[in-house]
Amino acid sequence: MKHCLFLVSCFLFLVSNGQDKRTVDSLYTVSNGTNDTSKVNALNELSLLFCETDNQKALELAIRSCDVSKKIKDEKFLAFALNRLGSVYDYKNMPDSAYFFYNEALKRFEKLKNISGVAAVYQNIGVLYFIQEDFDQALNYYKKALELRIQTKEEKYISKLYNNIGVVLRRQKKYNEAIDYYEAALEMKLQRNDKLGVAASYQNLAMAYEYKNDVPKAEEYFNKAIALYTELNDYADLSSVYSGFADLKTYMKDYKKAGEYAELAIEYATKSELPDRMFSAYEISWTIDTLNNNYPVALRKLYAARAIRNKIFRNEKMKDVEKLKMIYETDKKDNEILLLNIENETKNRQRIYLVIIIVSVTLLFLTALFFYQRTRNANLLLSRQKKEIEDKTVQLQLQAEEIAKHRSQMNPHFIFNALNSLQGLILNNEPEISITHLNSLSKLMRQTLNNSESEWISLSSEIDYLNNYIDFELQRFDSKFDFIVKLDSEVDPENTGIAPMLIQPLIENCLKHAGLNSRENAKIKLEIKKTGNKLRISVEDNGFGRKSTNSDHQSRATGILNKRIAEVNKKLGTESSAGLKFVDLKDNQGNPVGTRCEFEIGIFELF
Amino acid sequence: MIKAIIVDDDKSCINTLEKLLSKYCPHVLILGTANTIAEAIDLIERKKPELIFLDVELNGEFGFDLLKHPSAIDLNVIFTTAHEKYALKAIKSSCLEYLLKPVDHNELKAAIAKFEGQMHLANNQKKIEVLLSNIVAPDNSFNKIIIPGHDSHIFLNTSEIICCEADMNYTNVFTEKGEKIVSTKNLKEFEETLDPKTFFRCHKSWLININFIKKFLKSDSQVLMSNDMLIDISVRKKDEFLNLFKKF
Incomplete structure (x- = not known):
């Protein structure tokens, strides 16, 4: 109970209870401002304010203060901020962290040769050790701080340190030394005419003498303190002094006097309207009344004490509510600031979007313009090119017609049918036959391609080609028929040229339409004779005859052939004859026994 | 036994030739196949074949270029080609063997037989020299x-x-x-x-x-x-x- 009195006086310089909302607001405004140095100060102050009520907030603020200091690269501010951070951890009851940050602050202050700063940190470290009840270390740091403060002649701090050292010594039960320091503090306060401070020193001295069992001295100082506090109308402290005095009287077994002082303590406590004070006054008072055997009064006071305690409890609850309210308020502020920032950002973003849109539209317009121009130019160029192409196309068509006059391609029907039968062979798993078949086909196609590149080929080449063709067809239909070539002895097959692909269609015709496949002793006869300056070429089969077969395709094929024959004859200057001539062959009874197709064509000698 | 490799950019052509060889010329041993000249050179250096089946047109590369490489200079070669007229002319001028695709198995057998019969003739390098000289000659003006x-x-x-x-x-x-x-x-x-x-x-x-x-x-x-x-x-x-x- 006695201890609390001293502790209050000893931490006064650290604790600030003035959490005035307006102060907080103004500090907030500064801490969000643009001036970094004032920002750090504000943040440090704010952090200090929040130490008791909202440790987390205090921590955040201290950290922010550190960040800003680092940003502006101000080591001094950073040291202050770190010092603040240390005390925040002190309040959080995390001594190791506190010690670490104090040390960090210390290092910086030392580097900066900032003596006041170093002293402040020493002092804080002293407090830290004091709370941990490591009195030797606490004393050590307080003395270090004291040394520096004497050096800088900061009297305010010197007297405080004397006081603090006294408290430590008293806790160490070194009462004489404690009294020495209290007296040193007192002397300084007297010099400065700090009446409140002087009164507090009297009180401390009184307590120290009490512990020392020097009752007269204790009484002397209690009286001095009472006199001064009365002068100052400081009811709270008066109550506290009277409580202490009552305690002393009890110790001296002067219960009557003790009872009187206790009553006075209650009176002044009531005047001060401080529940804490009232409670401790009642507590002392009812204990003394019990000692005086005045039980009814004691009981009454006990009830009063209890009532006050409940009130205190309620008040503390209220305080908590207040704290929560404040936290809520500051959070609201934070959120508002955040919202404002977001709003600003949104505005900025909108501006950026606007710029992007304008730029895009401009670009789009320019691109469109560019493309329009290009398209226009391209169109001009195109129309010119189109005309050129048209001219070229006409030329090419003429050329193509010219070429087509002389060349005939293999009938696509024939190729695909051949491929189809190959497919069948493969499906029937007859690789040997497929390969033979394939080889014949490829040879035939190669020959067709080669021959069609020349305007003229030798008759021997043509006959060779026809033989290959027949071979292929024989394989394909797995049929048997004879292919007979009758060549007039006057015709030199090496030296006689013929337009390629004139005879093949006729043979294909026979195979397709004469129904040779289902016939025994089927045959195709090719006869080439020389008549004057012309060749007479005839292809004869012994099939069913033309009438019984479809003649639509035939007529188209013969149409093309007739055209080609006419062209070749024209080119060679041969008198054009009737072209293709079909003869239906009949037996004696008039039944069809085959077809003969013949034409005449001019002779082209190769050499 | 003939040790051979096949160089062709078309994998199905390689496959077909391999099948044909195993069916009609089973004594021709295919040591490996290659799709590019670089692969072919690597293969030749590693496997040391006696005979190459070489496609004339290798997906943009010119099959003949393989023959310029020192590792391939005295190898026997049988060209395979589909329809490269000009190349064919050059090949014919140098009397080198060639097969037209699709490969006729009779022609394949003949080419292999001819190779076996001529193995003693050490004139392959000369043929290739002629071929390479003619292939670069402008249109038909073979020297x-x-x-x-x-x-x-x-x-x-x-x-x-x-x-x-x-x-x-x-x-x-x-x-x-x-x-x-x-x-x-x-x-x-x-x-x-x-x-x-x-x-x-x-x-x-x-x-x-x-x-x-x-x-x-x-x-x-x-x-x-x-x-x-x-x-x-x-x-x-x-x-x-x-x-x-x-x-x-």
Whole structure:
């Protein structure tokens, strides 16, 4: 109970209870401002304010203060901020962290040769050790701080340190030394005419003498303190002094006097309207009344004490509510600031979007313009090119017609049918036959391609080609028929040229339409004779005859052939004859026994 | 046993040739296959084959280029080609073997048999030399030719040939040095191989080098060659022949 009195006086310089909302607001405004140095100060102050009520907030603020200091690269501010951070951890009851940050602050202050700063940190470290009840270390740091403060002649701090050292010594039960320091503090306060401070020193001295069992001295100082506090109308402290005095009287077994002082303590406590004070006054008072055997009064006071305690409890609850309210308020502020920032950002973003849109539209317009121009130019160029192409196309068509006059391609029907039968062979798993078949086909196609590149080929080449063709067809239909070539002895097959692909269609015709496949002793006869300056070429089969077969395709094929024959004859200057001539062959009874197709064509000698 | 590799950019062609070989020429051992020249060189260096089946057109690369590589220089080669006319002409001029795709198994067997029969002839490098020289020659103006005889090959500069005479399916080649070489190729093949600006088919049986003409005998429609041979010009070819000299 006695201890609390001293502790209050000893931490006064650290604790600030003035959490005035307006102060907080103004500090907030500064801490969000643009001036970094004032920002750090504000943040440090704010952090200090929040130490008791909202440790987390205090921590955040201290950290922010550190960040800003680092940003502006101000080591001094950073040291202050770190010092603040240390005390925040002190309040959080995390001594190791506190010690670490104090040390960090210390290092910086030392580097900066900032003596006041170093002293402040020493002092804080002293407090830290004091709370941990490591009195030797606490004393050590307080003395270090004291040394520096004497050096800088900061009297305010010197007297405080004397006081603090006294408290430590008293806790160490070194009462004489404690009294020495209290007296040193007192002397300084007297010099400065700090009446409140002087009164507090009297009180401390009184307590120290009490512990020392020097009752007269204790009484002397209690009286001095009472006199001064009365002068100052400081009811709270008066109550506290009277409580202490009552305690002393009890110790001296002067219960009557003790009872009187206790009553006075209650009176002044009531005047001060401080529940804490009232409670401790009642507590002392009812204990003394019990000692005086005045039980009814004691009981009454006990009830009063209890009532006050409940009130205190309620008040503390209220305080908590207040704290929560404040936290809520500051959070609201934070959120508002955040919202404002977001709003600003949104505005900025909108501006950026606007710029992007304008730029895009401009670009789009320019691109469109560019493309329009290009398209226009391209169109001009195109129309010119189109005309050129048209001219070229006409030329090419003429050329193509010219070429087509002389060349005939293999009938696509024939190729695909051949491929189809190959497919069948493969499906029937007859690789040997497929390969033979394939080889014949490829040879035939190669020959067709080669021959069609020349305007003229030798008759021997043509006959060779026809033989290959027949071979292929024989394989394909797995049929048997004879292919007979009758060549007039006057015709030199090496030296006689013929337009390629004139005879093949006729043979294909026979195979397709004469129904040779289902016939025994089927045959195709090719006869080439020389008549004057012309060749007479005839292809004869012994099939069913033309009438019984479809003649639509035939007529188209013969149409093309007739055209080609006419062209070749024209080119060679041969008198054009009737072209293709079909003869239906009949037996004696008039039944069809085959077809003969013949034409005449001019002779082209190769050499 | 013949150790061979196949170089072709088309995997299905490789597959087909492998199948055909295993079916019709089972003694040809395929050591590996390659799709590019680089792969082929690597394969040759690692496997040391005796024979390459080489596609003429390798997806943008020129199959012949493989033969320029030192590792491949004295390898035997059988070209495979689908329809590369110009390349085919060059191959024919060098008497190297070739197969047309799709490969006819009979031709394949023949080519392998021929390779086995000629393995003792160490003239492969010369053939390749001719081939590579002709392949870079502008359109048909081949400078060198290899003439296949019954049991040997004769290397000639085309400028040494005076004239060629058809002799049934064979051809007699007369050279500047007074030689008469009998070739197993027919005259048509010579006509197709030799540069048409220099060699003129003046007759069904004759192909002449116009640089060796000494005299044109108008009355008999004959030419006198530098080796004093008299060669007929057929009636139909006379105008064309005279046109050749109009520019002189």
